[in-house]
Amino acid sequence: MILVLIDHDLGELDPLSLRVITAARKLTSDVQAVAIGEVGANLAGVVGEYGAPILHVAKHAALTDYTPAASGRALAQLVETLEPEAVLAAGSPRGNEQLAHLATILDLPMAAECSVISLSKTAGAPHSVTRARWAANLLEEAFVHSDLLIATVLAFSVEAEAVPGAGPAKVEMFEVNLEPSDLLVRVLSRGGESSKGGVTLTDAKVIVSGGRGVGGPDGFAQLEELAGLLGGAVGCSRVVTSAGWRPHAEQVGQTGTKVAPDLYIAAGISGAMQHIAGCKNSKTIVVINTDPEAPIMAYADYAKIGDLHKVIPALTSAIREMKG
Numbered sequence: 001m002i003l004v005l006i007d008h009d010l011g012e013l014d015p016l017s018l019r020v021i022t023a024a025r026k027l028t029s030d031v032q033a034v035a036i037g038e039v040g041a042n043l044a045g046v047v048g049e050y051g052a053p054i055l056h057v058a059k060h061a062a063l064t065d066y067t068p069a070a071s072g073r074a075l076a077q078l079v080e081t082l083e084p085e086a087v088l089a090a091g092s093p094r095g096n097e098q099l100a101h102l103a104t105i106l107d108l109p110m111a112a113e114c115s116v117i118s119l120s121k122t123a124g125a126p127h128s129v130t131r132a133r134w135a136a137n138l139l140e141e142a143f144v145h146s147d148l149l150i151a152t153v154l155a156f157s158v159e160a161e162a163v164p165g166a167g168p169a170k171v172e173m174f175e176v177n178l179e180p181s182d183l184l185v186r187v188l189s190r191g192g193e194s195s196k197g198g199v200t201l202t203d204a205k206v207i208v209s210g211g212r213g214v215g216g217p218d219g220f221a222q223l224e225e226l227a228g229l230l231g232g233a234v235g236c237s238r239v240v241t242s243a244g245w246r247p248h249a250e251q252v253g254q255t256g257t258k259v260a261p262d263l264y265i266a267a268g269i270s271g272a273m274q275h276i277a278g279c280k281n282s283k284t285i286v287v288i289n290t291d292p293e294a295p296i297m298a299y300a301d302y303a304k305i306g307d308l309h310k311v312i313p314a315l316t317s318a319i320r321e322m323k324g
């Protein structure tokens, strides 16, 4: 059996988790899911439809928000009871962190961001994986010497596929015993843009992303307006988050969120490989940049050479006109 960690933010499903269920189903027909902390019936419904008939839910009074070490502890306790052959999660910052805690607690190796997983067929033989390294510019083939495979699945390497006719997952609660040290890192409060809700980067169909070329925090009002019109989300480069113009939750890239929208508009972003690592799975990339030689041009499906402060308002008013 493969156990899949279903990540959620206060009950809001991370859609990457559904891709992990599909990845697990390609390896075995026996897939179960686990969520840490309070989740609603909707989540059990979706998890079941994508092919995990049982959703284990970790219960403890302290599991009210993201608590990575406690997640690791809860997973370790469930692994002891269920004895799965693998525990998989999304290759997101949160998925990687929670499984790293699990691996540390069990004193086992963990393989992060795997695009290919092949489970060992013989007892004692290693599992094999292909991992994306160096901003996915290097694919590493590796063996994992451990009976239990603990691995995260590279974001967007598998499409989520619902199972026709599958019903909601059966929820099975389990009590977790936590040590005080499991609760040292926890969310105390939420603030800033990322607490506003709305379309998140991971599931946005359209992302309007800004870089240093936006010029400052106020410049993002134009990007927000365009994203709002297109029903999308605002993203940004690391220069922008480092300068404190936008919250880290909006950063796209190697050390931010990996995204795969239908449309990625990159305005005032040069296209450093660490940024491209986060957006190269986008179906269409539109670049707005004053520099025709900017490296991001190599990834552009369409490009407008020009000042984003003129191009974006023009685009916004053209779309408004089209929409009537």
Ligand SMILES: Cc1cc2nc3c(=O)[nH]c(=O)nc-3n(C[C@H](O)[C@H](O)[C@H](O)COP(=O)(O)OP(=O)(O)OC[C@H]3O[C@@H](n4cnc5c(N)ncnc54)[C@H](O)[C@@H]3O)c2cc1C
Binding pocket: 210, 211, 212, 213, 214, 236, 237, 238, 239, 240, 251, 252, 253, 254, 255, 256, 257, 267, 268, 269, 270, 271, 272, 273, 274, 275, 278, 288, 289, 290, 291, 294, 306, 307, 308, 309
């Ligand atoms: C370990 C590591 C991890 C990293 N992780 C990430 C990551 O996750 N995400 C990330 O983004 N970066 C990451 N970086 C940083 C990355 O290397 C780049 O420094 C960063 O992406 C550059 O941001 P930028 O494109 O906004 O800025 P710049 O490289 O300065 O580019 C600004 C662009 O704006 C254009 N421009 C200027 N004015 C205008 C205008 N008025 N209109 C239109 N265009 C204009 C310029 O021509 C230029 O192309 C990482 C770096 C390291 C070392």
